[in-house]
Amino acid sequence: xxxxxxxxxxxxxxxxxxxxxxxxxxxxxxxxxxxxxxxxxxxxxxxxxxxxxxxxxxxxxxxxxxxxxxxxxxxxxxxxxxxxxxxxxxxxxxxxxxxxxxxxxxxxxxxxxxxxxxxxxxxxxxxxxxxxxxxx
Amino acid sequence: xxxxxxxxxxxxxxxxxxxxxxxxxxxxxxxxxxxxxxxxxxxxxxxxxxxxxxxxxxxxxxxxxxxxxxxxxxxxxxxxxxxxxxxxxxxxxxxxxxxxxxxxxxxxxxxxxxxxxxxxxxxxxxxxxxxxxxxx
DNA sequence: TCGCTATCGAGACTCTGTCTCGATAGACTG
DNA sequence: CAGTCTATCGAGACAGAGTCTCGATAGCGA
Ligand SMILES: [Zn+2]
Ligand SMILES: [Zn+2]
Ligand SMILES: [Zn+2]
Ligand SMILES: [Zn+2]
Numbered sequence: 001x002x003x004x005x006x007x008x009x010x011x012x013x014x015x016x017x018x019x020x021x022x023x024x025x026x027x028x029x030x031x032x033x034x035x036x037x038x039x040x041x042x043x044x045x046x047x048x049x050x051x052x053x054x055x056x057x058x059x060x061x062x063x064x065x066x067x068x069x070x071x072x073x074x075x076x077x078x079x080x081x082x083x084x085x086x087x088x089x090x091x092x093x094x095x096x097x098x099x100x101x102x103x104x105x106x107x108x109x110x111x112x113x114x115x116x117x118x119x120x121x122x123x124x125x126x127x128x129x130x131x132x133x134x135x136x
Numbered sequence: 137x138x139x140x141x142x143x144x145x146x147x148x149x150x151x152x153x154x155x156x157x158x159x160x161x162x163x164x165x166x167x168x169x170x171x172x173x174x175x176x177x178x179x180x181x182x183x184x185x186x187x188x189x190x191x192x193x194x195x196x197x198x199x200x201x202x203x204x205x206x207x208x209x210x211x212x213x214x215x216x217x218x219x220x221x222x223x224x225x226x227x228x229x230x231x232x233x234x235x236x237x238x239x240x241x242x243x244x245x246x247x248x249x250x251x252x253x254x255x256x257x258x259x260x261x262x263x264x265x266x267x268x269x270x271x272x
Numbered sequence: 273t274c275g276c277t278a279t280c281g282a283g284a285c286t287c288t289g290t291c292t293c294g295a296t297a298g299a300c301t302g
Numbered sequence: 303c304a305g306t307c308t309a310t311c312g313a314g315a316c317a318g319a320g321t322c323t324c325g326a327t328a329g330c331g332a
Pocket of ligand 1: 092093094095096097127128129130131132
């Protein structure tokens with residue numbers, strides 16, 4: 001898999017220095033981070049980068065389909081550099097970890113009659129391997 | 137299926153006049169509404185009801201498991217009076233409609249090794265029956 | 273090189289949701 | 303019924319996430 005910067009270039013997005021810094025910061029983590037998490041990371045590369053720039057860059061990345069976003073109720077939106085490969089997410093109730101789950105079945109066949117689904121986001125809730133072992 | 141008010145009573149929640157008004161307002165719609173959507177509906181029953189009261193009441197309802205919540209990126213949390221029966225959601229890209237989808241398969245078996253899943257929320261994206269027919 | 277346009281940065285602004293705190297309403301006791 | 307104890311209420315201040323405005327800048331094509 002190419003880097004996020006390469007995939008964004010390939011998608012035709014104009015890659016400025018700021019967007020490159022933000023894409024590198026996002027790609028450098030396997031976590032699922034928020035925009036405000038990313039700001040200090042991006043500033044490590046370009047100190048004068050603005051907060052609005054991060055939001056606008058992430059929106060542009062999402063529009064290309066190379067970056068995913070998902071939201072849990074009551075939490076800020078998280079961005080996912082791994083959207084080139086479709087996958088689902090498992091969220092640990094105990095520690096909050098978000099784990100990528102490879103896609104097995106196609107889930108769009110679950111759509112009701114008449115609904116034309118092009119994608120589906122599944123979020124599993126439970127205990128991750130580390131937390132399940134403990135008798136909380 | 138009993139009304140939401142009845143189900144909340146059965147779950148042992150203290151049902152004040154305000155909570156009853158909010159539960160009736162929520163139950164009276166088949167849509168998936170936000171807390172602030174609900175405020176005027178609740179005030180139609182009890183005019184002096186406060187905004188914080190609606191938020192706190194909804195949080196209490198969710199804690200009983202009789203009301204569901206789900207979030208789309210960039211949108212306020214929506215509340216679902218129909219959580220007594222587990223179901224998924226289909227969201228129309230074009231008109232924004234949120235449609236209940238009866239559960240078919242159990243999806244928790246998709247969890248990765250070691251992860252103990254107790255529930256899964258699936259959100260399908262696409263076009264609803266009304267919007268799919270049109271050549272937008 | 274010139275100019276057009278998308279992007280940038282700063283900060284004000286909006287919106288969603290939470291917290292504080294004094295007042296109130298119930299439940300429970302006797 | 304009166305007293306007490308506690309959960310809930312309402313108002314408004316507050317906080318966090320995200321957007322908008324607008325003048326400045328940088329990249330791209332001609
Ligand atoms: Zn965990
Ligand atoms: Zn992911
Ligand atoms: Zn539609
Ligand atoms: Zn629903």
